[in-house]
Amino acid sequence: MRVLVTGAGGFVGSFTAARFAREGHEVTGFDRRARPLDPRHQSPPVDMVEGDVRDAAAVRAAAEACRAEGIVHAAALISQTDGANDPVGMYRVNVDGTLNVLEAARALGARVVYVATATLYGVHPDLHPLTEDAHPEPVGIYDTTKLMAETLALAYHKVYGLDTVSVRPGYVFGPGASTGGYFMDEVFAGRAVEPTGGDLPMDLTYVRDLADGIHRAMTVRPIEHRVFNVTSGVQVTRAQVADAVRRRVPGARIALGSGIPPHAHLRGPSVLDRARHELGYEPRFFLEEGMDDWLAWLKDSAG
16 A cells, blocks of 8 residues: 655654555655654655645645555644644644645545544543543643544545544653653653653553554554544553653652642543454553563664
């Protein structure tokens, strides 16, 4: 299958592009920074094209040039703070960018997998498990734009018959994670961290599991539904994450306070029944396995 991956130079996009390449697909990456994939991905070559998802002509040209049969749309702005500071900029990337991807896919008849987020479920302090049928209640600009983009993707299926799927990961961790506070990169580099919020509940998604879920969402057919939770389905706390890092990095300096950070998105674990039944998805990297893999990645880079 010929696959275009937007955001292929980023965290989720790079692992996803590498996963498709290892599975034998012909992969083209589309990113504002057209740099080769990290060799630690150990994947066949991925052609990289420089471009911005806000540029409809550039997205269309990239999709046509590689004759895309499938598009994974992973490009996005993800910071709640950035969204609050520049809502127009986030809208342009997350919503307009998605519309450009969908239009390119419609022109080619390509399948689309959109990378959404479980953050759009909103705040649920009782921490009950969340199925895909839970009513979305976004509370920030980031999760609002992600829900808007997901709604667009689903509307293109309803209106045009475009084969679109949305996957909703939880707290995505692993090599290159830029948000979430998972500590491994910092303490491995010898830096001390003093975060807060040790009691924050988290349903983690290791980045390799997410890439697997995206691959399945693109390649497994037939399917009954169009939205899938792709997480570990297990709730841990940020304190448990810190402890997992401490066990692996001698002398790790993590002065983690208790409590829950202000404005945290409290929610319970995602229910994986739909992804298991329809896609055959099964998480392999829970907290301990994910931290082992992350540490091995860092050690490989350090020689």
